Amino acid sequence: MAGRRDCRVFVGNLPSDVKQRDLEDIFYKYGRINFIDIKFTRDVPFAFIEFDDPRDARDAVHGRDGYDFDGCRIRVELTRGVGPRGPGGRPLYGPDPR
Secondary structure, eight states: OOOGGGGEEEEESOOTTOOHHHHHHHHGGGSOEEEEEEEOOSSOOEEEEEESSHHHHHHHHHHHTTOEETTEEOEEEEOOSSOOBOGGGOBSSSOOOO
């Protein structure tokens, strides 16, 4: 049985004014979306999107990685558990689990 992590994608390099509705409009065609979590950082916003089925998450990666969204070439990839990492391997958000 697939875990929830298998159903999540990371979406990076988003426009600074991104809204949840924008992401719903871009990703709804890949399958049922359970939730969208947008993180606004000092740099560029990023988001996690959880689909109902892992196949939908994989389809979203294949269909939207490199997509031009309001002049930003977004990065879409399957999550690997703890989220994106910054310099030195530390998480970009939240406490370091080490």
